[in-house]
Every structure is written in C-alpha cells, then in structure tokens.
Amino acid sequence: MGAINSIEQLEAYRQELEDAAVTDLPTVMICFGTGCQANGARPVAEAFTNIIKEQGLELNVNIGIKTTGCHGYCENGPLVALQPQGILYLKVEPDDVPEIVEESIKGGRIVERLIYEDKTTSEMIAEYSEIPFYKHQHRIALRNIGAIDPTNIDDYFLAGGYVGLVKALGMKPDDIITEVENSGLRGRGGGGFPTGRKWRSCVAVDSDVRYVLCNGDEGDPGAFMDRSIMEGDPHTVIEGMIIGAIALGAHTGYIYVRDEYPLAVKNLSSALEAAREKGLLGEDILGSGFDFDIRISRGGGAFVCGESSALMRSVGGDLGEPRAKYIRSVERGLYDKPTVLNNVETWANVPEIIVKGAEWYASLGTEDSKGTKVFSLVGKVNNTGLVEVPMGISIRELVENIGGGILNGKKFKAVQTGGPSGGCIPERMADLPIDFDSLTEAGSMMGSGGIIVMDEDTCMVDVAKYFINFLVEESCGKCTPCRDGLPRMLDLLTDITEGRGEEEHVAMLEELCDLLTWGALCGLGTSAANPVLSTIEYFRDEYDAHIRDKKCPAGVCKALITYSIDPEACTGCGLCIKKCPQECITGERKEAHEIDTTKCIKCGICRDVCTFDAVRIS
Amino acid sequence: MEKISVIIDGRTFEAVKDQCVLEVAHENGIYIPSLCYNSEVASSGGSCRVCLVEAHQGGRMRLVTSCNYPVREGLEIKTDTPLVQRIRRGVLELLMARVPDSEVIREMAAAEGVTGVRFRRDEGENERYKCIACAMCTNVCAEVVGVSAIAMVNRGADKKPATPYYKPSDVCIGCGACAYACPTGAITMTEKDGVRRIWDRDFNMVTCSVCGTPYIPEAQVDWIVRTTGKDRSFFDKCPDHR
Numbered sequence: 001m002g003a004i005n006s007i008e009q010l011e012a013y014r015q016e017l018e019d020a021a022v023t024d025l026p027t028v029m030i031c032f033g034t035g036c037q038a039n040g041a042r043p044v045a046e047a048f049t050n051i052i053k054e055q056g057l058e059l060n061v062n063i064g065i066k067t068t069g070c071h072g073y074c075e076n077g078p079l080v081a082l083q084p085q086g087i088l089y090l091k092v093e094p095d096d097v098p099e100i101v102e103e104s105i106k107g108g109r110i111v112e113r114l115i116y117e118d119k120t121t122s123e124m125i126a127e128y129s130e131i132p133f134y135k136h137q138h139r140i141a142l143r144n145i146g147a148i149d150p151t152n153i154d155d156y157f158l159a160g161g162y163v164g165l166v167k168a169l170g171m172k173p174d175d176i177i178t179e180v181e182n183s184g185l186r187g188r189g190g191g192g193f194p195t196g197r198k199w200r201s202c203v204a205v206d207s208d209v210r211y212v213l214c215n216g217d218e219g220d221p222g223a224f225m226d227r228s229i230m231e232g233d234p235h236t237v238i239e240g241m242i243i244g245a246i247a248l249g250a251h252t253g254y255i256y257v258r259d260e261y262p263l264a265v266k267n268l269s270s271a272l273e274a275a276r277e278k279g280l281l282g283e284d285i286l287g288s289g290f291d292f293d294i295r296i297s298r299g300g301g302a303f304v305c306g307e308s309s310a311l312m313r314s315v316g317g318d319l320g321e322p323r324a325k326y327i328r329s330v331e332r333g334l335y336d337k338p339t340v341l342n343n344v345e346t347w348a349n350v351p352e353i354i355v356k357g358a359e360w361y362a363s364l365g366t367e368d369s370k371g372t373k374v375f376s377l378v379g380k381v382n383n384t385g386l387v388e389v390p391m392g393i394s395i396r397e398l399v400e401n402i403g404g405g406i407l408n409g410k411k412f413k414a415v416q417t418g419g420p421s422g423g424c425i426p427e428r429m430a431d432l433p434i435d436f437d438s439l440t441e442a443g444s445m446m447g448s449g450g451i452i453v454m455d456e457d458t459c460m461v462d463v464a465k466y467f468i469n470f471l472v473e474e475s476c477g478k479c480t481p482c483r484d485g486l487p488r489m490l491d492l493l494t495d496i497t498e499g500r501g502e503e504e505h506v507a508m509l510e511e512l513c514d515l516l517t518w519g520a521l522c523g524l525g526t527s528a529a530n531p532v533l534s535t536i537e538y539f540r541d542e543y544d545a546h547i548r549d550k551k552c553p554a555g556v557c558k559a560l561i562t563y564s565i566d567p568e569a570c571t572g573c574g575l576c577i578k579k580c581p582q583e584c585i586t587g588e589r590k591e592a593h594e595i596d597t598t599k600c601i602k603c604g605i606c607r608d609v610c611t612f613d614a615v616r617i618s
Numbered sequence: 619m620e621k622i623s624v625i626i627d628g629r630t631f632e633a634v635k636d637q638c639v640l641e642v643a644h645e646n647g648i649y650i651p652s653l654c655y656n657s658e659v660a661s662s663g664g665s666c667r668v669c670l671v672e673a674h675q676g677g678r679m680r681l682v683t684s685c686n687y688p689v690r691e692g693l694e695i696k697t698d699t700p701l702v703q704r705i706r707r708g709v710l711e712l713l714m715a716r717v718p719d720s721e722v723i724r725e726m727a728a729a730e731g732v733t734g735v736r737f738r739r740d741e742g743e744n745e746r747y748k749c750i751a752c753a754m755c756t757n758v759c760a761e762v763v764g765v766s767a768i769a770m771v772n773r774g775a776d777k778k779p780a781t782p783y784y785k786p787s788d789v790c791i792g793c794g795a796c797a798y799a800c801p802t803g804a805i806t807m808t809e810k811d812g813v814r815r816i817w818d819r820d821f822n823m824v825t826c827s828v829c830g831t832p833y834i835p836e837a838q839v840d841w842i843v844r845t846t847g848k849d850r851s852f853f854d855k856c857p858d859h860r
Contacts, residue, residue: 038794256838319770326686326687327688472775475773475775476774477774477776477777478664478665478753478777479664479665479666479774480667480668480712480716481708481709483751483775484710484713484775487774488737488738491738497730508736513709514704514708515705517700518670518681518705519708520667521667548672
C-alpha cells in the first residue's frame with residue numbers, strides 16, 4: 001500500500017497486518033547485526049532458506065525466516081533464536097542447520113550442544129529469557145532489536161511502532177515537552193543533560209527554522225550501543241525524531257552517522273525511504289498538516305565529531321572542529337538556527353515514553369537518573385555484548401550477574417566506563433550504582449555506555465596510556481591544551497611504562513590534567529584527564545611500582561618484564577621452541593627449556609602456547 | 619546598541635552587549651595577553667587559550683576565552699587570579715615546547731613568569747618552526763581576502779596550514795595577508811629582484827612608476843581588478859605616490 005493519509009488509515013493498516021500475522025508461526029530469527037554477520041550469519045541464513053525449500057517445509061509448516069538486528073550477545077554469534085519456543089542457539093554454523101531443522105523445528109526437541117552453558121554453574125539453558133545475560137535486562141531502547149526485521153517497516157508496525165507518533169500528533173507540542181521533562185530522561189550520549197529541558201530551552205528561542213539532529217557518531221573504543229540501535233531498529237530513532245520535531249516545530253532533521261557503520265547507514269536509509277512511502281515523513285504527515293523529513297549526514301569517523309558543535313559544523317559541510325559554546329546550540333546551532341541534538345539512544349527512548357507515559361518511565365532507575373541505559377559490556381568478562389539495564393544497578397551486579405563474572409576465574413580489578421572521557425573505577429568501589437552522578441563523582445562518567453571490565457592482568461598505567469594515545473590521535477588540534485598537552489602526557493606515560501619514569505612525573509601529569517580540564521576548548525579536551533586522574537587516584541601504587549621499582553605488577557609493560565621458564569613446570573615438550581619467532585628458546589627434549597632474554601622480544605607466544613603454564617613473567 | 623555594565627578586575631565598565639571581553643578590557647587599559655585573535659577576522663580566536671579569564675555569572679565560575687566571550691549584564695571578569703595565572707602559564711609552557719624558536723611566545727611566556735620548559739620538546743618542532751596552528755592565516759585568507767588558498771590540514775599536533783596537496787596554489791594571489799596576520803611570524807615571505815616568494819610559489823611584482831619599488835604582486839592586482847572592477851592603471855603607482 002502507498003502513503004497512509006490519516007491516523008485512522010494507519011490503525012486500519014496495522015489491524016490488517018495483525019490479522020494476517022499467524023501468531024504461533026514458527027520463526028527462525030537469525031541475528032544480522034554487524035557482529036553476527038562477521039561471525040558468519042549470512043551462510044547460516046542461506047542454509048536455513050535452502051533446507052526449508054528443499055524439504056518443502058514451507059508447504060507443510062509455515063516457517064518464517066527473519067533476519068534481525070543485534071541481539072547483543074555478540075561474542076556467541078551467530079545467534080539463532082527459534083520462536084515461539086524462545087530457544088536461543090549460540091555459535092551456529094551452516095552445518096548445524098539440518099540438525100536444528102530436524103530436531104527442533106520438526107521434532108520440537110532441543111539441540112543441547114548449541115545452547116548456553118553457564119560457565120560458573122555448568123547449567124544448560126535453552127530459553128532465551130532465562131539466560132543470565134538476558135534475564136537481568138530491562139529493554140526499552142533495545143525493545144525491538146532481535147525481534148523485528150529492521151528492513152521491514154511492517155514488522156515495526158506489528159511491534160507497536162509509530163503508536164507514539166500517533167499519540168504525539170494528538171498532543172499539544174508543549175505537552176509533549178512536558179511529558180519528556182517529567183519522564184526525567186537525560187541525554188544518553190554522555191553528558192546526561194535533561195532532554196526535556198533542552199527541548200524547552202530550544203522552543204523558547206524565537207525562530208522560524210529549527211533543526212533536530214541525531215548523534216550517531218559513536219566513537220568510544222569498544223562501544224556499539226548506537227550502532228546496534230541504528231542497525232537493528234532504525235524506525236524507533238526515526239519515530240523519536242518525528243515526535244521531537246512535532247514538539248519543537250522543526251521541519252528538517254539530520255542523522256549524523258559515521259561512514260564506518262555501513263550497515264547502520266543502509267538500514268537507516270531504507271527505513272527512511274519506507275517511512276516516506278508510508279507517509280510518515282515528508283509533507284503532511286498522516287494527514288496532520290505537519291511536514292518533516294530526515295536526511296542522513298555521513299561523517300568521516302572523527303571522534304571529535306561526536307562533540308555537538310563539531311558535529312553541527314560537519315553536518316553543515318565545514319571542518320569538524322568544535323567552537324566555543326558560549327552561545328548554546330539550542331539558540332544557535334546548525335546553520336546558526338536553534339537546534340536540538342540528541343543521541344541515538346535518547347531518541348530511541350522517546351516513542352516509548354510517549355506511549356507509556358512519563359510516570360512509567362520515571363518509575364525506573366534512580367532519583368536523578370531515570371529509566372534504563374544500554375551498555376556495551378566488554379573486556380575480561382565471560383559474557384560480553386550489549387545490555388540494557390535500569391539505572392542504578394551496581395557495577396558488581398552488571399559484571400557478575402549479566403557478565404557472568406571474570407574470564408578464567410581471574411580477579412576482578414576495575415571497570416573503565418565512559419570511554420576516553422571516562423575513568424577507571426576499582427573493584428573495591430564496584431557496589432557503586434551506575435547512574436550519571438555517581439560515576440561522575442567517582443572520577444569517571446557514564447559517557448555513552450561503554451563498560452570495559454579489567455582483571456588482575458591489566459596494567460592501569462598502560463590503560464591510561466592507551467586512552468591518552470587514542471585522544472592524541474583524535475584531538476582535532478584546534479586548542480593548545482589538547483593539541484600540545486596530550487602528546488606531552490603521552491610522553492610521560494610512555495616514559496613511565498618503559499622504565500624511564502621519574503618521581504616528579506606523576507605531579508607533571510596531574511598538572512597537565514589540570515590544564516586540560518580548565519583550559520581546553522571542548523568536551524574531548526576537558527574530560528581527557530579522567531583516564532589519567534582516576535588511575536592515579538585509585539592505582540597510585542602501580543605508578544609508583546613502575547617509577548620506583550621499574551616493575552609492572554600486572555606484567556604488561558614490555559620494558560619492565562622478563563620472560564623465563566620454570567624448570568620445575570617445564571616438561572621439555574619443545575612447543576615453545578618451535579613457536580618462538582626469535583628462536584631464542586633452547587633445550588633438549590624432555591629437559592627444561594631456557595629463554596635467552598637478550599634476544600627475547602617479549603611477544604608472549606611461548607606463554608600462550610605452553611600447556612603446562614611453565615612460562616613466567618617477572 | 620544595547621549598553622550594559624560589566625565588572626573587570628573589580629572595576630565597572632560600560633560596554634556594548636555581546637562585545638567580547640578582551641576588547642572591553644583593552645579599551646579600558648586592562649591587559650590580557652592573546653595570540654590568535656584579531657578583531658578584523660570574524661572567526662579568529664578561541665584556539666590558543668592564552669587569553670583565558672575567570673567569568674563569574676549567576677553564581678557560577680568558569681574559565682572562558684576573553685576573545686570570544688560576549689559581555690552580558692551582571693558578568694564579572696577576573697583576569698589575573700591564581701587559577702588564571704596557573705592555566706595561562708601552562709598553556710605558554712606547552713607553546714614553548716611546541717615552537718621553541720618563536721620569540722613572540724618566549725617573550726610572552728617570560729612576561730607571565732614561565733622561564734623554562736620541563737616537557738620534552740616536540741619531535742615535529744623543526745618542521746613546525748613557529749606555527750601554533752591558530753588558523754589565523756587560513757581565516758584571513760578565507761574571510762578577509764576571500765580566496766581560500768590555504769586551509770588547515772591534518773589534526774592533533776600535526777595540524778597546520780597548507781595549500782592543497784602541499785603544491786603551489788593556483789588561487790593564491792601572493793598578497794601576504796596570512797604572513798602579516800600570523801601572530802608568531804611563522805609564514806615565510808621573501809622578496810628579491812621584483813619577485814615575491816610565499817607558499818612555494820613565485821609572484822612577479824608590479825613596480826611603482828614613480829619610485830621604482832616593487833610593491834604588489836601582479837596576481838593580486840588581477841584579483842582586485844576582477845573582483846572590484848577597479849581600473850588597472852590605478853596600480854601603476856604605490857600608495858605613497860598616488
């Protein structure tokens with residue numbers, strides 16, 4: 001069908017779709033997120049299509065195959081879920097497909113070897129919703145992801161899509177803003193600025209033209225919340241933006257997305273096209289008389305372009321450099337017009353807030369941080385991936401219940417939150433609730449939601465160096481403290497990790513941190529000190545060990561460690577001799593081997609290949 | 619023009635609303651060091667951070683660059699507090715580490731009490747010579763001259779002004795505005811035997827028919843004639859002999 005010209009028509013159309021949908025239709029849901037596609041989801045989907053065609057199952061049993069957005073549990077991909085049973089199979093390969101069809105689809109049995117095994121309890125769990133990784137989640141922004149086909153707008157309609165828009169069209173713009181204000185929604189991109197207040201201050205500015213923007217320039221290392229939303233449920237972002245546009249009286253919107261997210265660009269583009277065809281974008285939306293359209297602006301992938309003023313310049317075709325925000329972008333933003341910029345996840349929350357009401361949303365989370373937050377949980381935990389939990393959950397709950405604890409039974413050391421602008425929080429503070437203010441108080445920040453879990457084998461000085469190096473690469477170079485201060489910080493951190501550290505280096509680092517925090521132009525610079533300051537505060541002993549004892553306690557910094565073979569543990573199997581790229585391990589068969597430390601490049605291959613744990617670092 | 623009053627270092631001054639703090643201060647004899655700001659170049663400023671001052675307003679204090687911070691009623695500015703001094707010295711020390719050859723930076727740093735550089739000198743310092751990447755040159759070229767022969771390239775510490783692909787620019791008119799505006803004298807412009815060299819390109823100069831001095835590049839005359847319709851003969855004589 002073509003354009004939908006009224007709310008009544010939309011509801012009739014939705015009813016048609018619902019009537020046509022068979023509720024207990026067995027459906028194979030194959031995750032087509034970037035992670036699962038990289039792990040080989042496409043051949044798996046082809047295998048399903050072929051076998052169903054071959055066996056003529058489509059004639060006997062009606063089977064649907066649906067490629068969905070990211071389920072979040074990326075490390076176990078390709079993921080295949082069977083509905084309506086709600087079974088989740090992990091790491092599925094094309095060869096597994098005949099067995100799944102035979103056993104589960106035809107026979108109604110579970111293929112044990114493909115289901116989740118809890119690493120701590122050894123319990124086998126088949127049901128999607130019972131797997132600890134999913135069990136403790138509360139999904140709002142991610143509500144449809146994994147359940148719908150992002151390239152099919154009808155699937156979004158069936159999931160209750162555009163109900164929020166219908167409701168918003170019947171509301172006064174001012175009431176929409178009030179609803180968002182009352183929900184307590186705060187910006188999910190990192191700053192945590194109250195969304196409703198931002199909208200309110202934008203409409204307060206007198207102007208004929210206003211813009212709504214969506215920030216999809218996610219760039220924190222290890223973070224992929226926004227990518228998954230744009231890929232897996234693009235319509236929720238679009239719906240959120242239309243609602244925002246109605247509230248603000250904007251007629252043009254832009255989604256700024258980095259070109260390094262090709263699937264996000266593709267799915268967003270097709271979703272925009274579909275929304276336009278259905279009359280949900282363009283002129284006279286659903287016969288309401290309101291005009292609004294969205295364009296995609298593809299960025300080059302510069303981290304700094306996630307900063308609002310740099311983003312707006314980049315959308316406008318200028319160099320992606322920040323400017324002083326003495327005049328806020330709600331007053332003078334894109335093309336010098338009042339502009340509201342919200343992050344992808346923020347927009348994704350808006351339709352549900354309108355549908356279910358501010359009170360419902362505000363009942364979730366904490367006093368000052370309402371609702372849920374999507375985190376990408378990565379690092380040294382058993383379960384990594386994308387999770388959405390109510391604000392206020394503790395770091396420990398996230399790491400232990402959802403993350404399934406630390407990999408290989410190692411000791412939990414710290415979490416890094418908020419990406420390069422955030423900091424490291426030590427294990428002893430892991431009962432801290434995750435909300436905007438607690439994290440900031442602890443010297444880190446929420447950021448866009450990256451959580452990197454670190455174990456005892458992580459060197460905190462090295463972590464600080466990693467993030468400063470990232471920022472050196474990503475600094476736009478406009479202001480002196482960031483452009484010239486960060487390389488000096490990197491010099492000092494490099495000296496410390498390479499054994500040239502001196503007592504005064506920590507004080508010099510702190511001085512540079514102070515300079516960046518006070519003196520830098522934009523958020524990238526003013527928050528750049530966090531990785532260094534937080535590691536100095538919580539892991540000062542590690543800095544001291546590097547500087548005074550010339551030792552890296554975690555055994556990471558190459559210049560400060562030596563490899564040796566424990567003659568007691570070594571069985572003389574010769575594997576390390578074979579694998580050493582420097583050919584610097586010697587020894588007779590069945591006798592203890594030895595490393596020539598003068599030639600050793602500390603690559604760690606011997607330690608990785610040794611099955612007897614005989615290679616030691618000191 | 620709406621007049622407001624603003625307090626700078628404890629004294630109250632009248633100023634035009636939205637005028638920048640730096641100008642109000644300088645008009646009233648209060649010195650604030652600055653490098654990257656030029657009142658004639660709209661988008662200059664905000665990058666060197668030397669002119670940071672404390673801005674107190676609505677019970678809140680933050681450091682702002684005085685060159686682009688607009689004055690509003692009720693604003694109080696402090697230009698010489700311990701915080702301002704500390705950050706200003708820090709910025710100048712970083713600039714000294716970046717471009718140790720710049721006399722301008724060295725003198726300004728010395729005046730603010732910075733004597734030495736504790737940080738390692740930057741490896742790129744030689745190539746960089748005296749440039750502090752403030753973009754004054756590119757802003758002048760784009761906004762004042764209107765030719766955009768140069769632009770900032772790269773990012774981070776490697777950011778610098780350059781012609782496209784580092785090749786001599788076809789659109790450069792050799793006017794030298796970039797070199798005049800540069801706060802640290804980082805742009806080399808030489809003149810010899812009636813030929814000016816800048817940005818790796820040679821420009822033949824027009825000679826004054828009265829005094830015989832080469833005074834303007836032919837390319838610049840072409841540009842002015844083309845954009846303003848001025849008669850070419852006007853440029854036969856240098857400004858001193860017109």
